[in-house]
Amino acid sequence: MPRSTPDYRATTPRRPHLPLRPLWLCRVCAAPWPCPVARLTLRQEYAHDGIGLSVYLCAVLREAVADLYRLNPHDGPDPAALFTRFVGWARPRRLR
Template sequence: MCRTVPDGRKPAPRRPHLPLRPLWLCRVCAAPWPCPVARLALRQEYAHDRIALSIYLCTVLHDAAADLYRLNPHDGPDPAALYVRFLGWATLPQP
């Protein structure tokens, strides 16, 4: 099934909301990654393996903390804020 826009043209393909390292911003919407769209995509991708999602997010949290600290060693990233950003949303029960 192919989506079309009102004038009949095919729309541009959707780009995945991936992180731009070392800033850890979304490459598409420039929000802090994981942005809401990336979170939704990750929940869908790992819908049947929430433990694997947590392990993946722990890995990227570790990478992000290292990258963000390297960018700004004097005011390094707040560990609590990084936890909420990378893991806090994933531990909430699914609706």
């Protein structure tokens, strides 16, 4: 009779996809933070508080801008791209 091995994925806690500052890359997948997993997690956490999510993301954007410009003051990131990356994805979609 074959020996079955337990599925440790079900019992092993997953590492949260948090930012690695001051680079603002995901600590788990190294994608620009908020990575897709972090975005999904944030949407779930703030499912009933869209305004709270927007306020949180604006605060994080402010910290990221300060960190990223400190790292590269002469050729810093594009402000519009940073807005889209940190805040723009969370805006509610308008129905047409």
